Amino acid sequence: xxxxxxxxxxxxxxxxxxxxxxxxxxxxxxxxxxxxxxxxxxxxxxxxxxxxxxxxxxxxxxxxxxxxxxxxxxxxxxxxxxxxxxxxxxxxxxxxxxxxxxxxxxxxxxxxxxxxxxxxxxxxxxxxxxxxxxxxxxxxxxxxxxxxxxxxxxxxxxxxxxxxxxxxxxxxxxxxxxxxxxxxxxxxxxxxxxxxxxxxxxxxxxxxxxxxxxxxxxxxxxxxxxxxxxxxxxxxxxxx
Amino acid sequence: xxxxxxxxxxxxxxxxxxxxxxxxxxxxxxxxxxxxxxxxxxxxxxxxxxxxxxxxxxxxxxxxxxxxxxxxxxx
Numbered sequence: 098x099x100x101x102x103x104x105x106x107x108x109x110x111x112x113x114x115x116x117x118x119x120x121x122x123x124x125x126x127x128x129x130x131x132x133x134x135x136x137x138x139x140x141x142x143x144x145x146x147x148x149x150x151x152x153x154x155x156x157x158x159x160x161x162x163x164x165x166x167x168x169x170x171x172x173x174x175x176x177x178x179x180x181x182x183x184x185x186x187x188x189x190x191x192x193x194x195x196x197x198x199x200x201x202x203x204x205x206x207x208x209x210x211x212x213x214x215x216x217x218x219x220x221x222x223x224x225x226x227x228x229x230x231x232x233x234x235x236x237x238x239x240x241x242x243x244x245x246x247x248x249x250x251x252x253x254x255x256x257x258x259x260x261x262x263x264x265x266x267x268x269x270x271x272x273x274x275x276x277x278x279x280x281x282x283x284x285x286x287x288x289x290x291x292x293x294x295x296x297x298x299x300x301x302x303x304x305x306x307x308x309x310x311x312x313x314x315x316x317x318x319x320x321x322x323x324x325x326x327x328x329x330x331x332x333x334x335x336x337x
Numbered sequence: 338x339x340x341x342x343x344x345x346x347x348x349x350x351x352x353x354x355x356x357x358x359x360x361x362x363x364x365x366x367x368x369x370x371x372x373x374x375x376x377x378x379x380x381x382x383x384x385x386x387x388x389x390x391x392x393x394x395x396x397x398x399x400x401x402x403x404x405x406x407x408x409x410x411x412x
Contacts, residue, residue, distance in 0.1 A: 169403025196347030
């Protein structure tokens with residue numbers, strides 16, 4: 098059963114990535130173009146040393162927007178779709194007896210919240226020309242730590258709920274562990290390093306539009322995974 | 338239950354006669370799936386950014402837009 102769920106999860110992830118890429122192409126790419134235009138104007142105006150990749154264009158903008166974006170999204174989709182299906186295989190029937198479609202949808206919504214929204218509050222998605230090459234190591238470590246904190250916090254909260262529900266009503270146990278999760282995440286966000294590398298004259302609307310587009314792209318990805326995987330899993334389970 | 342049943346009214350279907358998939362069935366596929374996912378995610382998120390297995394910037398530039406869009410730190 099796990100095997101058939103795993104490959105379906107990866108296929109669903111790839112399909113979801115293709116749909117999300119089409120949306121990103123229409124909404125996020127114009128913002129990335131604006132950001133790159135800002136970057137070159139800024140570099141020319143202030144006489145900054147150009148970014149290493151600007152000296153010679155290794156990959157053309159057309160390839161970055163087309164094949165490059167699609168490849169990156171499909172790799173990401175296959176990876177998260179695969180992990181999603183494994184979590185579905187483990188969680189199905191273990192956390193209440195929701196139907197496969199309901200469970201897939203709830204799991205996708207939870208994944209979107211835990212790995213996109215919560216880490217994004219501390220380290221939001223940024224367009225090009227924000228952030229320096231020198232700090233990419235620190236920023237990567239901090240971002241992954243934030244995702245680990247969010248997911249780890251949710252795992253702890255679910256274990257805690259299982260313990261609390263023995264002596265309390267289910268809804269009280271849920272409220273208590275949601276509060277515990279928020280407290281843990283806020284504490285972690287205070288302790289993790291502050292990253293603010295947005296140039297003072299960076300266009301605020303560009304930043305906002307890019308972030309909205311990035312979050313909506315992820316929402317389309319996860320919604321597609323939740324809906325399509327649920328339908329397919331239900332079909333597999335009925336057939337066996 | 339009435340409210341949740343109205344929102345999520347598809348029924349629980351037992352898996353091969355039991356309520357859950359045994360961990361022993363999941364574990365080997367979980368190892369395999371996690372490994373593939375890690376390799377894919379590494380190339381999208383980190384290669385030629387914070388770490389580099391290959392010289393140059395080709396991988397970084399190729400996945401550039403996706404990296405920004407998915408929120409991974411870039412330049």
